[in-house]
Amino acid sequence: MSIEVRNVTKHFGGFRALDHVNLNVPTGKLVALLGPSGSGKTTLLRIIAGLERADDTSADGEYGSILFHDEDVASLPVRQRRVGFVFQHYALFRHMTVFDNVAFGLRVRPRKHRPIRRQIAERVQELLRLVQLDGLAQRYPSQLSGGQRQRVALARALAVQPKVLLLDEPFGALDAKVRKELRTWLRRLHDEIHLTSVFVTHDQDEALEVADEIVVMNQGHIEQVGTPDNVFHHPATEFVMRFLGDVNAFHGRVNEGTVQFGSLELPFPENRRQIAGDARVFVRPYDVTIDTKTNGLPALESTVERVHSAGPLVRVELLTCAGQRLVSEVSQERFATMGLEPGSRVYVRPRHIRVFAG
């Protein structure tokens, strides 16, 4: 079941949470809405679910709508939309056992659509097996760990056979280790059941690792939509570049196939966005190479300020002659051969740059 968001705007008082948002979620995909807090990602998710209503902009001659498989559901109340919604803080019914929580959606159906008791029990057991919680059916939510609670919430949402699955910061309340386990597990689960799913996150690693497609949001609009590879390696905007990882930023100038920044002038042939004049130049820390001797190539002369070597990569903080700070990440092996320490004079060269109009 595909999801289509057309021209949706939402204000909370004077705050514009969403500004004419359009989005297409293809059938069977797992899509991440990624952005900082206040970017509108949760609002968008709740509007898709029907927990929030988009502004009525018809007076301006515009019609915002939500379509599930080409059927407009914008006027349907939440309980008729058949969405599975997983809340950040689980929202399990605290006075019910795990079994009763999962069975809830089946028990509240109108009598003629309600499965008989034995069918409900079978379905619940099947779902608890799916989320690897069989054996805990008689526990109360308070007797479960955070990760287990989130899986109960997922089983409960799946019990009603939703058309789409929506997850609001599903791992936000968990500690780092459980988070990692659970997101790998969620990806595997999705590959098993192939339900069109949208999840909200502010954690770029989570989005890059789990999603088929990432929607990067900022201040109520969508910055870029693409595969994790695409958004990571080909960020469309400065915001996406900054949000998806650490960056070194420089002021520069683009001039007929070259870009100048600091004392460097590098070739810049693939000027697809037709940038001219002032520009912002970005380099990821792992794209900054360090040499102890000059090798003739253009480089920035710098001094090592600080070294953090605990981790898979060594993080070196540098200060160029021109007074610009930048960060480089080099492998442990390379670091060992160079023998860097605070005060060392080095030659720094960006291996790969991104240029945006500025």
Add this chain to the structure above:
Amino acid sequence: MAGATTTLRPAVGAMRKPVIGEGSLIRWVLIVTSLGFLALFLFLPLAAVFTEALRKGVGEYLSSFNDPAAIAAIKLTLLVTAVSLPLNLVFGLAAAWAIAKFEFRGKHLLITLIDLPFAVSPVISGLIYVLLYGAHGWLGPWLIEHDIQIIFAAPGIILATIFVTFPFVAREVIPLMQEQGTEEEQAAMTLGAGGWQTFFRVTLPNVKWAVLYGVILCNARAMGEFGAVSVVSGHIRGKTNTMPLHVEILYNEYNFVAAFAVASLLALLALITLGLKSLVEWRSRVSLALTEYVEPTLLEQDKS
């Protein structure tokens, strides 16, 4: 912590013993003082009620309840309670639901108004009803025309009782509902539940102990209310006297045994209320321990 939401219940956190380094002398002085105070102001009067009631023997005590006026007073009290309690239960739940789950203009005014009966002297609330519905009141002529009697009759007593007791349920339920938020209700809706299903299956079970607690307090007050009822009742013996009013009349007539006999019923009611209250507190603490969310990270270590 749900236990801390009402000032009347001991907070869950209070069960942890803080280290306050007070000597045992101070502790004993405090305990003896409070026990002495309780003895003087609570146990002694309570004992006096039963002693006075039984002064002339059990036979005399029981015969006090054979008096038709006493029976009428007991019946009226039960009637007033039976009408006002359900109404205040519905009102309390509706107000609590509106305040805790929705945002609307005038919400703070509503919260303040709910506390009004606690702030106003009961006698004044009674007088307001006389002013409204009495023969010379605003609605008096219209009521007389239609042959409806409110003041100096059961309807007036019921109205006054409802006014005095309506904060009890709402006050107990609002803080708990506010603390629980609306996420569970939203979850229920996404699972296909309608408004009533959500209320009866999710909202109400989550606050049932607070509701019961409020009902018990409301009941005790409804049966024992004197001031407001006294103003609107007219003290017509055998017709508009509730138990507290009947006690007063008997006492003024120097009929001490009968007065204290009826009073002993009210005292008994108070004792039962206290017992039920403790039971509900204990039960709700047990169910709280079962249903309260502990921060998930604290539980991660014992994943099974």
